[in-house]
Amino acid sequence: MIKLLHIVGNRPQFIKLAPFLEATNKYKDIKNIIVHSGQHYDYEMSKIFFKELGIPSVNYNLETGSGTHGSQTGKILIKLDSILSKEQPSVVVVYGDTNTTLAGALAAYKLHFPVAHVESGMREYMWRPEEINKKIADHCADFCFCPLERACQNLQNEGIPSERIYFTGDITFDAFLMNKTIANEKTSLELPDSDYIFMTMHRAETVDIYDRVNGIIEALPQIPMRIIYPMHPRTKKRLIEMELYNKLKDASNIDVIDPVGYFESIKLMINSKIVITDSGGVIKEAFYASKMCVTIDDTTEYTEIIETGRNILAGTVKDNILANVASMLSKASDSYTGENPFGDGSAAQKMVSILLDRL
Secondary structure, eight states: OEEEEEEEOSHHHHHHHHHHHHHHTTOTTEEEEEEEOOSSSOHHHHHHHHHHHTOOOOSEEOOOOSOOHHHHHHHHHHHHHHHHHHHOOSEEEEETTSHHHHHHHHHHHHTTOOEEEETTTOOOSSOOHHHHHHHHHHHHOSEEEESSHHHHHHHHHTTOOGGGEEEOOOHHHHHHHHHTTTHHHHOOOOOOSSOEEEEOOOOHHHHTSHHHHHHHHHHGGGSSSEEEEEOOHHHHHHHHHTTOHHHHHTOTTEEEEOOOOHHHHHHHHHTSSEEEESOHHHHHHHHHTTOEEEEOSSOOSOHHHHHHTSEEEOTTOHHHHHHHHHHHHHTTTOOOOSOOTTOSSOHHHHHHHHHHHHO
């Protein structure tokens, strides 16, 4: 029996977990254990999200909650210590770049359990907390599952042995392909009756810095198209504290709505004209949905998408945002016929096959 212990804590990690579990279903000798750190997501909301994605109930909920990077990581480490010792997993699987990722990789590494890191090797070369998390996780990992060929090269450049590095493609692409055709059926969300832009904005590097978020908010009311913006509760709290929230609510072209589920998000994206986001996950999903995307940030780890012309880094200065949104709207109907650098949508199956072959 092969026991895979998955450690997740936020929505993007749930999305990656779903196709991984799906790929293991055909193997009777694989047992999955799911640990929810509770880092970013209300547990009751998580249960709804799990049901939506077909993820079974979690085996452990750590109820970590919000806090500083150190306190979150420390709490998860302490609680994982006893769980790992009890479960004795064949492999600990961590996802992405959060404090949950870091704590999961460290806990397993210290107790000498093999680590598999999904979405390995991605680098922005800016010392954001996420960059530190994923870099440490990569160096703890026995299985570095890379979504891009460039990610494999990044790891080789850092001295990680080639036998630990695998190009699998992006598991988020697996999830998108699994769900894009059923998104309309799975949600009763009504679409606007006119053209619109789908927007997300939630990163701490965006919404916690007044000058950056203010530049974005100054630009949005001047965009000549309706904007649908599902707002995360934390973002709303920060904007209210900065006295910027009403600028969005009062803008005639902006619909600020409550957070939406994965299917609603995919439905809104697929039917939009273009996408505006600061999210790495949404950058990829917009590419998969054949949508032009304006990234309201100064950098991205997904430079391959920039190179296709389907995405542009607009930064957070009002005039730059307006110019780049206008440019992308003018090209919204352009099609992309090039190669998808993120693989063929079978990343999860590749990962499972590698683990079965190596364990």
